[in-house]
Amino acid sequence: MNNNKQFTYNVSDYDQFSYDYSLYWQKRRYEDLAEKTLLDNVFEEKKGNWFLDVGGSYGRLTNSYYSKYQHPVILDYSAKTLRQNWEIIKSKYPNVELIAANAYKMPFKEDVFDGALMVRVLHHIEHPLEYFTELKRILGDNAEYVQEFANKVHIKAVVRALLKRNFKFFSQEPFAQPSITMSEGSNNVEGIFYNFHPKHINKLLAQNGFTVKKKIGCSFLRSPFLKKLFNDNTLLFLEKTMRATLSWTNISPSIFFETKLKKENETKMQYEKFEDTLCCPQCKGELEIVADSATCKKCNSVFKKESNVWDFRVQ
Ligand SMILES: C[S@@+](CC[C@H](N)C(=O)[O-])C[C@H]1O[C@@H](n2cnc3c(N)ncnc32)[C@H](O)[C@@H]1O
Numbered sequence: 001m002n003n004n005k006q007f008t009y010n011v012s013d014y015d016q017f018s019y020d021y022s023l024y025w026q027k028r029r030y031e032d033l034a035e036k037t038l039l040d041n042v043f044e045e046k047k048g049n050w051f052l053d054v055g056g057s058y059g060r061l062t063n064s065y066y067s068k069y070q071h072p073v074i075l076d077y078s079a080k081t082l083r084q085n086w087e088i089i090k091s092k093y094p095n096v097e098l099i100a101a102n103a104y105k106m107p108f109k110e111d112v113f114d115g116a117l118m119v120r121v122l123h124h125i126e127h128p129l130e131y132f133t134e135l136k137r138i139l140g141d142n143a144e145y146v147q148e149f150a151n152k153v154h155i156k157a158v159v160r161a162l163l164k165r166n167f168k169f170f171s172q173e174p175f176a177q178p179s180i181t182m183s184e185g186s187n188n189v190e191g192i193f194y195n196f197h198p199k200h201i202n203k204l205l206a207q208n209g210f211t212v213k214k215k216i217g218c219s220f221l222r223s224p225f226l227k228k229l230f231n232d233n234t235l236l237f238l239e240k241t242m243r244a245t246l247s248w249t250n251i252s253p254s255i256f257f258e259t260k261l262k263k264e265n266e267t268k269m270q271y272e273k274f275e276d277t278l279c280c281p282q283c284k285g286e287l288e289i290v291a292d293s294a295t296c297k298k299c300n301s302v303f304k305k306e307s308n309v310w311d312f313r314v315q
Protein backbone atom coordinates (compact mmCIF):
# COMPACT_ATOMS: atom_id res chain seq x y z
CA MET A 1 0.00 0.00 0.00
CA ASN A 2 1.15 3.49 -0.80
CA ASN A 3 0.96 5.70 2.28
CA ASN A 4 2.34 8.75 0.52
CA LYS A 5 -0.56 11.16 0.03
CA GLN A 6 1.24 12.79 -2.90
CA PHE A 7 1.10 9.70 -5.13
CA THR A 8 -0.46 10.15 -8.56
CA TYR A 9 -2.02 7.46 -10.68
CA ASN A 10 -3.09 7.64 -14.30
CA VAL A 11 -6.77 8.36 -14.74
CA SER A 12 -8.86 7.42 -17.72
CA ASP A 13 -10.00 10.93 -18.48
CA TYR A 14 -13.18 10.80 -20.55
CA ASP A 15 -13.05 14.61 -20.90
CA GLN A 16 -9.92 14.35 -23.04
CA PHE A 17 -11.67 12.80 -25.98
CA SER A 18 -15.05 13.41 -27.54
CA TYR A 19 -16.91 10.39 -26.37
CA ASP A 20 -20.58 10.33 -25.46
CA TYR A 21 -20.80 7.29 -23.20
CA SER A 22 -24.59 7.18 -23.39
CA LEU A 23 -24.30 6.37 -27.14
CA TYR A 24 -22.34 3.23 -26.25
CA TRP A 25 -25.51 1.76 -24.80
CA GLN A 26 -27.77 2.31 -27.77
CA LYS A 27 -26.84 -1.02 -29.35
CA ARG A 28 -26.39 -2.95 -26.12
CA ARG A 29 -29.88 -3.41 -24.74
CA TYR A 30 -29.19 -6.96 -23.58
CA GLU A 31 -26.10 -6.04 -21.52
CA ASP A 32 -27.84 -2.95 -20.16
CA LEU A 33 -30.88 -4.91 -19.00
CA ALA A 34 -28.73 -7.75 -17.69
CA GLU A 35 -26.97 -5.29 -15.37
CA LYS A 36 -30.10 -3.38 -14.39
CA THR A 37 -32.14 -6.48 -13.53
CA LEU A 38 -29.20 -7.83 -11.53
CA LEU A 39 -28.88 -4.58 -9.58
CA ASP A 40 -32.62 -4.38 -8.96
CA ASN A 41 -32.29 -7.71 -7.12
CA VAL A 42 -29.13 -6.67 -5.30
CA PHE A 43 -30.65 -3.43 -3.97
CA GLU A 44 -34.10 -4.86 -3.18
CA GLU A 45 -33.36 -5.26 0.53
CA LYS A 46 -30.80 -2.48 0.99
CA LYS A 47 -31.43 0.90 2.54
CA GLY A 48 -29.55 3.74 4.20
CA ASN A 49 -28.70 7.39 4.31
CA TRP A 50 -25.69 8.31 2.11
CA PHE A 51 -24.88 6.29 -1.02
CA LEU A 52 -22.06 6.69 -3.55
CA ASP A 53 -22.02 5.58 -7.22
CA VAL A 54 -18.30 5.70 -8.05
CA GLY A 55 -17.79 6.51 -11.74
CA GLY A 56 -21.58 6.81 -12.09
CA SER A 57 -21.35 8.88 -15.29
CA TYR A 58 -24.74 9.99 -16.62
CA GLY A 59 -26.69 7.96 -14.03
CA ARG A 60 -27.44 4.89 -16.13
CA LEU A 61 -27.84 2.76 -12.99
CA THR A 62 -29.30 5.36 -10.61
CA ASN A 63 -32.79 3.88 -10.78
CA SER A 64 -31.64 0.70 -9.00
CA TYR A 65 -30.53 2.47 -5.79
CA TYR A 66 -32.33 5.82 -5.87
CA SER A 67 -35.36 4.93 -3.77
CA LYS A 68 -33.28 2.92 -1.27
CA TYR A 69 -31.01 5.67 0.01
CA GLN A 70 -31.92 9.15 1.25
CA HIS A 71 -28.86 10.86 -0.24
CA PRO A 72 -27.49 9.24 -3.41
CA VAL A 73 -24.32 10.77 -4.86
CA ILE A 74 -22.84 10.25 -8.33
CA LEU A 75 -19.07 10.79 -8.45
CA ASP A 76 -17.23 10.81 -11.77
CA TYR A 77 -13.91 12.11 -13.10
CA SER A 78 -15.66 13.40 -16.20
CA ALA A 79 -16.94 16.83 -15.19
CA LYS A 80 -18.17 17.28 -18.76
CA THR A 81 -20.46 14.25 -18.56
CA LEU A 82 -21.87 15.35 -15.20
CA ARG A 83 -22.51 18.93 -16.37
CA GLN A 84 -24.03 17.90 -19.69
CA ASN A 85 -26.40 15.49 -17.98
CA TRP A 86 -27.11 17.44 -14.79
CA GLU A 87 -30.53 18.67 -15.86
CA ILE A 88 -31.79 15.28 -17.11
CA ILE A 89 -30.48 13.46 -14.03
CA LYS A 90 -31.95 16.01 -11.60
CA SER A 91 -35.32 15.99 -13.35
CA LYS A 92 -35.55 12.22 -12.91
CA TYR A 93 -33.77 11.98 -9.56
CA PRO A 94 -34.06 15.30 -7.69
CA ASN A 95 -32.23 14.08 -4.56
CA VAL A 96 -29.07 13.03 -6.37
CA GLU A 97 -25.87 15.04 -5.88
CA LEU A 98 -23.27 15.11 -8.66
CA ILE A 99 -19.57 15.64 -8.03
CA ALA A 100 -16.48 15.57 -10.22
CA ALA A 101 -13.64 13.79 -8.41
CA ASN A 102 -11.01 11.08 -8.69
CA ALA A 103 -11.89 7.68 -7.18
CA TYR A 104 -8.32 7.42 -5.83
CA LYS A 105 -8.66 10.69 -3.90
CA MET A 106 -12.22 11.34 -2.93
CA PRO A 107 -13.31 14.62 -1.31
CA PHE A 108 -15.31 13.06 1.51
CA LYS A 109 -14.84 12.91 5.25
CA GLU A 110 -14.43 9.54 7.01
CA ASP A 111 -17.37 7.17 7.62
CA VAL A 112 -19.90 9.10 5.52
CA PHE A 113 -21.52 6.43 3.33
CA ASP A 114 -23.79 3.47 4.15
CA GLY A 115 -23.49 2.00 0.70
CA ALA A 116 -21.61 2.29 -2.58
CA LEU A 117 -21.45 0.86 -6.08
CA MET A 118 -18.91 0.65 -8.88
CA VAL A 119 -19.86 -0.73 -12.29
CA ARG A 120 -17.69 -0.78 -15.43
CA VAL A 121 -15.04 1.44 -13.84
CA LEU A 122 -12.57 -0.92 -12.15
CA HIS A 123 -11.06 -1.78 -15.56
CA HIS A 124 -9.79 1.84 -15.57
CA ILE A 125 -8.26 1.49 -12.09
CA GLU A 126 -4.64 0.35 -12.31
CA HIS A 127 -4.24 0.25 -8.53
CA PRO A 128 -7.39 -1.32 -7.07
CA LEU A 129 -5.82 -1.82 -3.64
CA GLU A 130 -5.23 1.92 -3.26
CA TYR A 131 -8.76 2.64 -4.46
CA PHE A 132 -10.25 0.16 -1.94
CA THR A 133 -8.22 1.77 0.85
CA GLU A 134 -9.62 5.18 -0.06
CA LEU A 135 -13.13 3.72 -0.33
CA LYS A 136 -12.86 2.14 3.11
CA ARG A 137 -12.00 5.54 4.59
CA ILE A 138 -15.26 7.16 3.44
CA LEU A 139 -17.57 4.19 4.11
CA GLY A 140 -18.98 3.57 7.57
CA ASP A 141 -18.81 0.34 9.56
CA ASN A 142 -21.18 -2.31 8.08
CA ALA A 143 -21.49 -0.39 4.81
CA GLU A 144 -22.57 -2.47 1.83
CA TYR A 145 -20.48 -2.18 -1.31
CA VAL A 146 -21.22 -3.64 -4.75
CA GLN A 147 -18.18 -4.11 -7.00
CA GLU A 148 -18.44 -5.09 -10.67
CA PHE A 149 -15.31 -5.97 -12.65
CA ALA A 150 -14.30 -7.34 -16.04
CA ASN A 151 -13.43 -10.98 -15.43
CA LYS A 152 -10.06 -12.10 -16.73
CA VAL A 153 -10.87 -15.83 -16.72
CA HIS A 154 -14.24 -15.84 -18.52
CA ILE A 155 -14.94 -18.83 -20.70
CA LYS A 156 -13.84 -17.37 -24.05
CA ALA A 157 -10.54 -16.12 -22.60
CA VAL A 158 -9.87 -19.52 -21.02
CA VAL A 159 -10.52 -21.40 -24.28
CA ARG A 160 -8.30 -18.91 -26.16
CA ALA A 161 -5.46 -19.36 -23.64
CA LEU A 162 -5.73 -23.16 -23.77
CA LEU A 163 -5.64 -23.19 -27.57
CA LYS A 164 -2.51 -21.02 -27.47
CA ARG A 165 -1.10 -23.15 -24.64
CA ASN A 166 -0.63 -19.91 -22.74
CA PHE A 167 -0.64 -21.34 -19.21
CA LYS A 168 0.77 -18.13 -17.71
CA PHE A 169 -2.62 -16.60 -18.40
CA PHE A 170 -4.11 -18.53 -15.47
CA SER A 171 -2.19 -16.58 -12.82
CA GLN A 172 -4.06 -14.07 -10.68
CA GLU A 173 -2.15 -11.15 -12.23
CA PRO A 174 -4.39 -8.49 -13.84
CA PHE A 175 -4.58 -8.71 -17.61
CA ALA A 176 -4.01 -5.43 -19.45
CA GLN A 177 -6.19 -5.46 -22.53
CA PRO A 178 -4.77 -3.95 -25.69
CA SER A 179 -6.56 -0.70 -26.61
CA ILE A 180 -9.92 -1.40 -28.16
CA THR A 181 -11.05 1.52 -30.24
CA MET A 182 -14.00 3.32 -28.69
CA SER A 183 -14.64 0.57 -26.23
CA GLU A 184 -15.77 2.33 -23.08
CA GLY A 185 -13.11 4.98 -23.16
CA SER A 186 -10.21 2.59 -23.58
CA ASN A 187 -8.88 4.56 -26.57
CA ASN A 188 -7.65 7.30 -24.27
CA VAL A 189 -4.04 8.36 -23.86
CA GLU A 190 -3.07 5.69 -21.38
CA GLY A 191 -5.44 3.03 -22.68
CA ILE A 192 -6.09 1.79 -19.15
CA PHE A 193 -8.21 -1.33 -19.45
CA TYR A 194 -7.69 -4.22 -17.06
CA ASN A 195 -9.46 -7.54 -16.65
CA PHE A 196 -9.14 -8.98 -13.15
CA HIS A 197 -9.07 -12.46 -11.67
CA PRO A 198 -11.99 -12.86 -9.20
CA LYS A 199 -9.60 -14.27 -6.56
CA HIS A 200 -7.33 -11.25 -6.91
CA ILE A 201 -10.17 -8.76 -6.36
CA ASN A 202 -11.49 -10.84 -3.47
CA LYS A 203 -8.04 -10.74 -1.85
CA LEU A 204 -7.62 -6.96 -2.27
CA LEU A 205 -11.09 -6.32 -0.86
CA ALA A 206 -10.36 -8.57 2.11
CA GLN A 207 -7.13 -6.66 2.84
CA ASN A 208 -9.32 -3.63 3.44
CA GLY A 209 -11.97 -5.32 5.57
CA PHE A 210 -14.55 -6.08 2.84
CA THR A 211 -16.12 -9.55 2.90
CA VAL A 212 -17.64 -10.88 -0.31
CA LYS A 213 -21.13 -12.07 0.64
CA LYS A 214 -22.25 -13.04 -2.83
CA LYS A 215 -20.76 -13.43 -6.29
CA ILE A 216 -23.06 -12.90 -9.28
CA GLY A 217 -22.16 -13.50 -12.93
CA CYS A 218 -23.39 -11.10 -15.60
CA SER A 219 -23.59 -10.84 -19.42
CA PHE A 220 -23.13 -14.61 -19.85
CA LEU A 221 -24.29 -14.34 -23.47
CA ARG A 222 -22.17 -11.41 -24.61
CA SER A 223 -21.28 -12.68 -28.06
CA PRO A 224 -22.01 -11.27 -31.55
CA PHE A 225 -23.04 -14.75 -32.71
CA LEU A 226 -25.62 -15.29 -29.93
CA LYS A 227 -26.90 -11.75 -30.37
CA LYS A 228 -27.64 -12.54 -34.04
CA LEU A 229 -29.31 -15.80 -33.09
CA PHE A 230 -31.64 -14.59 -30.32
CA ASN A 231 -33.61 -11.42 -29.69
CA ASP A 232 -32.96 -9.35 -26.54
CA ASN A 233 -35.89 -10.82 -24.59
CA THR A 234 -34.75 -14.39 -25.19
CA LEU A 235 -31.18 -13.42 -24.28
CA LEU A 236 -32.43 -11.84 -21.07
CA PHE A 237 -34.49 -14.90 -20.17
CA LEU A 238 -31.45 -17.15 -20.72
CA GLU A 239 -29.28 -14.68 -18.82
CA LYS A 240 -31.49 -14.86 -15.75
CA THR A 241 -31.47 -18.66 -15.85
CA MET A 242 -27.69 -18.77 -16.13
CA ARG A 243 -27.31 -16.11 -13.42
CA ALA A 244 -29.34 -18.28 -11.06
CA THR A 245 -27.50 -21.51 -11.84
CA LEU A 246 -23.97 -20.62 -12.96
CA SER A 247 -22.89 -17.66 -10.84
CA TRP A 248 -20.64 -19.95 -8.80
CA THR A 249 -18.45 -20.46 -11.90
CA ASN A 250 -16.15 -17.87 -13.48
CA ILE A 251 -17.50 -18.21 -17.01
CA SER A 252 -19.18 -14.81 -17.38
CA PRO A 253 -17.25 -11.80 -18.73
CA SER A 254 -18.52 -9.56 -15.94
CA ILE A 255 -18.79 -10.37 -12.24
CA PHE A 256 -20.52 -8.54 -9.41
CA PHE A 257 -19.41 -8.93 -5.78
CA GLU A 258 -21.84 -7.98 -3.04
CA THR A 259 -19.66 -7.08 -0.08
CA LYS A 260 -19.90 -5.83 3.47
CA LEU A 261 -17.30 -3.70 5.23
CA LYS A 262 -16.18 -4.28 8.79
CA LYS A 263 -14.24 -1.40 10.29
CA GLU A 264 -12.34 -1.25 13.55
CA ASN A 265 -13.96 2.05 14.47
CA GLU A 266 -17.73 1.86 14.77
CA THR A 267 -18.42 5.60 14.75
CA LYS A 268 -21.23 6.55 12.45
CA MET A 269 -21.38 10.10 11.20
CA GLN A 270 -24.73 11.75 10.53
CA TYR A 271 -24.81 14.43 7.88
CA GLU A 272 -27.84 16.15 6.42
CA LYS A 273 -26.23 18.52 3.91
CA PHE A 274 -24.01 17.41 1.05
CA GLU A 275 -21.44 20.17 1.66
CA ASP A 276 -21.02 18.92 5.25
CA THR A 277 -19.70 15.57 3.97
CA LEU A 278 -16.88 17.19 1.98
CA CYS A 279 -13.18 17.60 2.76
CA CYS A 280 -10.04 18.35 0.76
CA PRO A 281 -9.36 15.43 -1.64
CA GLN A 282 -5.60 16.05 -1.49
CA CYS A 283 -4.79 16.41 2.23
CA LYS A 284 -8.23 15.54 3.73
CA GLY A 285 -8.19 18.89 5.56
CA GLU A 286 -11.30 20.80 6.56
CA LEU A 287 -12.87 23.11 3.97
CA GLU A 288 -14.13 26.63 4.25
CA ILE A 289 -17.06 26.79 1.85
CA VAL A 290 -18.38 30.19 0.78
CA ALA A 291 -21.01 30.15 -1.97
CA ASP A 292 -19.50 28.23 -4.92
CA SER A 293 -15.93 28.15 -3.68
CA ALA A 294 -14.27 25.76 -1.21
CA THR A 295 -10.83 26.45 0.26
CA CYS A 296 -8.82 23.90 2.21
CA LYS A 297 -7.86 25.31 5.61
CA LYS A 298 -4.76 23.09 5.66
CA CYS A 299 -3.20 23.19 2.17
CA ASN A 300 -5.07 26.20 0.72
CA SER A 301 -6.25 24.34 -2.39
CA VAL A 302 -9.33 25.94 -3.92
CA PHE A 303 -12.20 24.03 -5.52
CA LYS A 304 -15.09 25.54 -7.47
CA LYS A 305 -18.67 24.70 -8.23
CA GLU A 306 -19.45 25.49 -11.85
CA SER A 307 -22.56 24.71 -13.91
CA ASN A 308 -24.11 23.05 -10.83
CA VAL A 309 -21.24 20.60 -10.30
CA TRP A 310 -18.43 20.81 -7.73
CA ASP A 311 -15.02 20.10 -9.24
CA PHE A 312 -12.82 18.30 -6.69
CA ARG A 313 -10.61 16.54 -9.23
CA VAL A 314 -7.00 16.05 -8.20
CA GLN A 315 -4.49 13.60 -9.57
C1 LIG B 1 -17.51 2.86 -18.73
S1 LIG B 1 -18.05 4.22 -17.77
C2 LIG B 1 -19.17 3.49 -16.60
C3 LIG B 1 -20.24 4.42 -16.11
C4 LIG B 1 -21.31 3.82 -15.20
N1 LIG B 1 -20.75 3.25 -13.99
C5 LIG B 1 -22.12 2.79 -15.93
O1 LIG B 1 -21.94 1.60 -15.70
O2 LIG B 1 -22.95 3.19 -16.76
C6 LIG B 1 -16.62 4.55 -16.80
C7 LIG B 1 -16.71 5.83 -16.01
O3 LIG B 1 -15.68 5.83 -15.02
C8 LIG B 1 -15.18 7.14 -14.90
N2 LIG B 1 -13.81 7.04 -14.31
C9 LIG B 1 -12.73 6.44 -14.83
N3 LIG B 1 -11.68 6.57 -13.98
C10 LIG B 1 -12.13 7.26 -12.91
C11 LIG B 1 -11.52 7.72 -11.69
N4 LIG B 1 -10.24 7.48 -11.41
N5 LIG B 1 -12.29 8.40 -10.83
C12 LIG B 1 -13.59 8.67 -11.08
N6 LIG B 1 -14.22 8.26 -12.21
C13 LIG B 1 -13.49 7.56 -13.13
C14 LIG B 1 -15.22 7.69 -16.31
O4 LIG B 1 -15.19 9.10 -16.32
C15 LIG B 1 -16.52 7.09 -16.84
O5 LIG B 1 -17.61 7.95 -16.66
Ligand SMILES: [Zn+2]
Nearest residue numbers: 280283296299
Ligand atom coordinates in the same frame (compact mmCIF):
# COMPACT_ATOMS: atom_id res chain seq x y z
ZN1 LIG C 1 -5.96 20.30 1.54
